[in-house]
């Protein structure tokens with residue numbers, strides 16, 4: 001279809017929204033991104049596993065350097081730090097901020113609007129739009145809602161569809177590699193390292209951004225907190241505010257930090273060094289979310305706004321980018337916008353359902369059944385099923 005002069009409005013300027021924006025822009029669309037944050041995003045999740053779809057744009061279109069590093073081994077250790085298994089899987093790892101900034105650089109900065117919160121949708125079949133908090137009403141041919149797990153758009157479009165807390169959180173943080181002991185540096189040099197604990201597990205890996213020896217180490221430790229007291233207490237910060245999704249660095253209460261550091265006695269010494277040494281600790285609650293629809297006339301939901309998979313498959317940004325690539329490809333090849341969206345929706349619904357289901361099964365095994373084991377062959381990352389780069 002001819003897409004020149006078509007206009008898209010993207011709500012949410014994180015990785016999913018930006019991937020959609022650059023890929024629509026590359027088809028000739030006029031695209032504006034509206035992000036409610038007041039400044040360029042940072043600190044979102046520290047390190048992430050980078051599946052090929054997340055960095056496909058940079059690899060294929062040459063807009064920049066690789067945004068990830070490769071670690072050869074997927075290693076399991078026991079409590080003493082002894083290596084139980086090490087497989088040469090070759091997954092890639094990056095910093096959330098580096099990937100976000102790379103997408104931002106590939107987009108047009110004058111069309112990226114911070115301090116622009118969408119508060120309502122204009123659900124018109126031919127000329128939909130959004131209403132911003134300052135009262136502006138912006139119309140477009142297509143409205144792309146990539147506003148994350150707590151999506152305002154989804155609240156309007158699917159008021160009965162909500163994220164469901166999985167019963168556990170991820171404690172996260174980073175620590176400079178250069179401050180690790182020699183033994184720990186050696187373990188982490190070319191490996192992502194897992195330790196399976198009692199109804200819990202932790203992984204530690206280096207993230208992209210600098211040379212080996214001076215990288216940041218990132219930890220993600222999954223721990224159970226039931227609702228009805230423990231979860232709400234944990235997520236209530238030093239300022240007394242309950243944040244049910246993310247408790248940012250600096251806001252975790254001292255008693256919870258102390259409890260987590262005491263529990264770190266059960267960790268292998270190299271992993272413990274990273275956890276105890278980290279002073280930017282933050283907490284993310286784990287959710288499942290499945291939307292029954294993604295297309296509403298010419299308004300669409302994508303990324304975490306539509307489906308949230310638990311992080312065990314490490315596919316969240318890849319799924320958001322896959323939604324954006326599929327949109328690009330269907331718009332490029334279809335006869336009309338409505339044909340493209342009719343093709344896009346069932347494909348992306350099926351992908352969302354399958355990845356949520358697989359990640360839920362993994363989380364249940366680790367956190368509740370206690371059946372995850374070191375070297376577990378089912379425990380692999382991937383969006384379209386296990387994607388082992390080798």
Ligand SMILES: Cc1cc2nc3c(=O)[nH]c(=O)nc-3n(C[C@H](O)[C@H](O)[C@H](O)COP(=O)(O)OP(=O)(O)OC[C@H]3O[C@@H](n4cnc5c(N)ncnc54)[C@H](O)[C@@H]3O)c2cc1C
Pocket residue numbers: 011012013014015016017034035036037041045047048049050051054116117118119146147148149150151152153170220284285286302303304305311314315316317318320
């Ligand atoms: C513990 C943990 C570990 C993870 N590890 C990985 C990993 O290893 N690999 C991986 O690929 N993914 C990982 N993820 C998932 C990944 O972070 C998300 O899936 C991804 O960020 C989703 O991108 P998104 O653009 O859809 O949404 P988000 O990143 O949530 O962005 C939504 C954006 O919309 C903005 N917004 C919200 N409401 C409005 C509004 N009303 N108006 C305007 N703007 C608005 C927000 O400010 C935000 O910038 C992990 C997640 C967790 C919790």
